[in-house]
Amino acid sequence: MPLERLDKLATAWAIFQGLLLEAIPFLLLGVAIAGLARWAVPPGAWIDKLPKNPVLAPIIGALMGFALPACECGNVPVARRLLASGAPMGTAFGFLFAAPVLNPIVLASTWAAFPDQPWLLVARPLGAFLLAILLSLLLVQLPETQLLATALLEERRMSQPLSNVGLLQRSSGLIGASTTTTRPATNQRIKGWQMLDQSCREFLDLLALLVLGCVIAALVQTWLPRSWLLAVGGAPTASILALMLLAVVVSVCSSVDAFLALGFAAQITPGALLAFLLLGPVVDLKLAGLFTVLMRPRAIVITAISASLGVLLIGQWINLWQL
Amino acid sequence: MVLWGLTLLWSFHSGRLDLLLRGVFHSLVGVTGLLLLMVGVALLLQKGGRQERWRWPWLLSGLMGVLVLIVPPTPSFSDLASNRPQGLPDPPELAFVLPPEQRSLTEWVRYLRSQPDPDLVADNPVRISGFVWRQPEGPPLIARLTVRCCLADATPAGLAVEWPEWFTPKTNQWLAISGTMTVQRRKDRRIPVVVPSGITPIERPERPLEP
Numbered sequence: 001m002p003l004e005r006l007d008k009l010a011t012a013w014a015i016f017q018g019l020l021l022e023a024i025p026f027l028l029l030g031v032a033i034a035g036l037a038r039w040a041v042p043p044g045a046w047i048d049k050l051p052k053n054p055v056l057a058p059i060i061g062a063l064m065g066f067a068l069p070a071c072e073c074g075n076v077p078v079a080r081r082l083l084a085s086g087a088p089m090g091t092a093f094g095f096l097f098a099a100p101v102l103n104p105i106v107l108a109s110t111w112a113a114f115p116d117q118p119w120l121l122v123a124r125p126l127g128a129f130l131l132a133i134l135l136s137l138l139l140v141q142l143p144e145t146q147l148l149a150t151a152l153l154e155e156r157r158m159s160q161p162l163s164n165v166g167l168l169q170r171s172s173g174l175i176g177a178s179t180t181t182t183r184p185a186t187n188q189r190i191k192g193w194q195m196l197d198q199s200c201r202e203f204l205d206l207l208a209l210l211v212l213g214c215v216i217a218a219l220v221q222t223w224l225p226r227s228w229l230l231a232v233g234g235a236p237t238a239s240i241l242a243l244m245l246l247a248v249v250v251s252v253c254s255s256v257d258a259f260l261a262l263g264f265a266a267q268i269t270p271g272a273l274l275a276f277l278l279l280g281p282v283v284d285l286k287l288a289g290l291f292t293v294l295m296r297p298r299a300i301v302i303t304a305i306s307a308s309l310g311v312l313l314i315g316q317w318i319n320l321w322q323l
Numbered sequence: 324m325v326l327w328g329l330t331l332l333w334s335f336h337s338g339r340l341d342l343l344l345r346g347v348f349h350s351l352v353g354v355t356g357l358l359l360l361m362v363g364v365a366l367l368l369q370k371g372g373r374q375e376r377w378r379w380p381w382l383l384s385g386l387m388g389v390l391v392l393i394v395p396p397t398p399s400f401s402d403l404a405s406n407r408p409q410g411l412p413d414p415p416e417l418a419f420v421l422p423p424e425q426r427s428l429t430e431w432v433r434y435l436r437s438q439p440d441p442d443l444v445a446d447n448p449v450r451i452s453g454f455v456w457r458q459p460e461g462p463p464l465i466a467r468l469t470v471r472c473c474l475a476d477a478t479p480a481g482l483a484v485e486w487p488e489w490f491t492p493k494t495n496q497w498l499a500i501s502g503t504m505t506v507q508r509r510k511d512r513r514i515p516v517v518v519p520s521g522i523t524p525i526e527r528p529e530r531p532l533e534p
Contacts, residue, residue, distance in 0.1 A: 007399040014396035015403075018343040018473035021334055021391075024327070025348075025355040193369055200324055200366060207327065208380035211387050221475060222406070252476050259471035 008222050016218035019251060019286060020211060023073045026253065027206055030074025034081035035199035039192065047159075052088045058136035061094025062129050065102035072100040072254055072281050073210060076290045077202055083152055083294065086159035089144070090136045096294070097307075098132030100254040100281030101125060110277070113258035114265070120274065123318065127278045131310050135282070138306055139299060147299045149292060209289030217251040217285040224249060239272035240315035244308060247280035254281035271319035279311045324363030326385055330392045331356025341530045342396050344473045396474075400454045400531070401494045404466050404479035423447035423504070428467045429533050432480035441506045441515040449517050452499040452525060455492040456481050461509075463492050465500060465517065470532045477532065483509070483516040490522050497531075499523045 051057050061082075065075075079096035083089065100106065102125055114120045139147060148156065252260055257280050265273050283304045291300045334340055335353035344352070421430060423444070428451040435444065456466035456479065464481035471478075484500065485507070486492055502519035509516075 007402050010396075011398045011402045013394065014343065014398035015474050017334075017339075017391055017396050019475050021331065021340065021352050022344055022348055022473040024331065025351045028355055028358065196362065197366060200362060204324070204381045204384070205378070208384035211384045215387075217475070222402075250475055252472055256472035256476070260476040 012218045012222040015221055016214050019214040019217055022253065023210055023214070023286065024207070026074040026255075027077070027210060028203060030077040031199050031203045031206065033074070034077045034202070035195050037078075038081055038085070038198075039195040047082075047085050047087050050088055050091050052090075054090055054137060054140060055133070057088040057090030058094030058098075058133045061091035061096075061136070062098030062102055062132045064091075064095045065099025066104065072284075072287055073206075073290065075099045076287070076294065077206060080152060080202075080294055083148065084155040084159060086156055089140050089147070093136040093139050094132050096132075097135050097282050098128050101128035101278070102132075105255050106258075106281075109255055110258040113261070119270075119322070120277075123274055124277050127274060127311075127314050128281065131278060131282065131307060131314070134310050135303060135306055139295075139303065142299060142302075147295060149294055149296060152294060206290055206293060209292060210286065212289040213251065213284075213286035216288070217249065220249050220285060236269055236271065236319045237312075237316065239269045240275045240312055240319070243268060243272040243276040244279050244311060244315075247276045248284050250280070251284040251286035252280065257281070269315075269319050270322040271315035271317070274318050275311045275315035278314065279307060282307045282311075324359050324366065326363075326388045326392075328356050328358070328360030328363055330388045332360060333392055337395075338529065339395055341532070342398065342474070345470050345532070345534060346530070348472070398474060399495055400466070400468055401457045401463075403474070403477050404456045404468060404481065405459065407477060407479055424450050427451060427533070428453045428465065428482060429469055429480045431482060435515055441513055444504045444515055445506050447504045448501075449504050450499075450501045451482070451517070452497065452528070453481075454527075454531075455494055455496045455498065457494040462486060463494070465498060468532050469534065471534075474532075483507075483514060485516050485518045487519060487522070490519075497525050497527050499525045 051060055075096055078099075079092050082092040082095060107121075107125060110124055111121055144153060144156070247257075250257075250260070257277060261273055261276050288300070291303070295303065331352050333356075334343075335349060335356055340349045340352060424447075426434065426449075431449070431451060435441070438444070451465065453465040453467045456464045458464060462484070463486075465484050466479050466481035468477040468479055470476055484492075485505070492498070499522075500517060500519045501521045502517050505516050505518050506513050507516045508514075
């Protein structure tokens, strides 16, 4: 193997380690919050109180991001726990897509990186909020069976009242039980050890997918020169598209992406800058694997395409307004 | 869990995080490693000798964990720098008030960005260290990488050097250079160029990435 290729492989290996080691603490934080919430507060106690209105549900979900100051890796296990507990889908997806931006740490880091650009401090959370509502409204149009990953769907069925799902849908094997609107046994508090064991399994499942995502992101980053993407910095539409691609490839956490963007903010259009800060927390290579615990491949593709179109439109509008 | 706990703790303890992440994240990785190790051991003790059903994704990621444990990162800084545009953010503090001979390479680059007239720094003494950054075209630069988060967002800061005939810079080699800042015309542009009076090969610094 030529020396140059070995050098690139060594660089990819180092980028992989950097991405992975930085993401693992946030993944653990998300899994811990999801596990503790399940242990301390039985789902039935508050899941039933969440609004089911298709517009209100994602709004509530998006605002829940303020309770979890983590990046996108940490939000996946929490969103999964919400869905498995029978929460309205709009709430869970609103949380999944908005929380990586609508949380105190990310907002503070955006402010720290761009204190002289007040428009960005408004546009980023507002754009993330609108994008989350849009994606949630779109995804809930799909039937749950086409949207949710099989294992998650089965878990969700077990948490839903029998008035909502049939016995065959639930696959519980209990024929002849009375149809009731109350939740099944998941209302009961689980034991501490049980919670710890389940959380560890969830962590290991997600970690395997995170490893996969980091491998892909590191390889693409090493072999795709970033300067190519930034070469079109001044062109309004091309710069937005290039920075969207960069956000997907770089896969850096939302809590620090503003500092990364600061490095090339002067070379690109304002719309491209916002597009980078909006798309990365929703869609990136590192997340691609993690999303498979939530959604079926078709739903992931719909999410990626819709998010990209939404961000492109927002970026274009910002360029029209700012340039 | 135990394996990943050990991997994170070893990465924290061995100092390899200096090559991968910004300093503020190091303790986070260490604490996470400790937590994973404690939870893993506690679960093993609680389960006793009961058989655990393993899943193949766990085995694959476990294999990667072992590889991370035994194969240290050895990135090519020159490769990383070549793949990134130079876009150094301004420092939070006014580092440019430092006398010229006390400025680090990144502080020099930041100062030159804020001061577009290179003639103002002509004849200033320079004492910097960095790695040799091979350019696709032209002579190599002396450079450092800055990170905000991890190696994935590393951004290069480089200075042109008038390499003396008696010295052949090798890609990725770490050097300490003392000399004088001059202004030279290259590709129809007047740019600051370091003219070395002394070049000493040095070991890679313990913390090669700068904030």
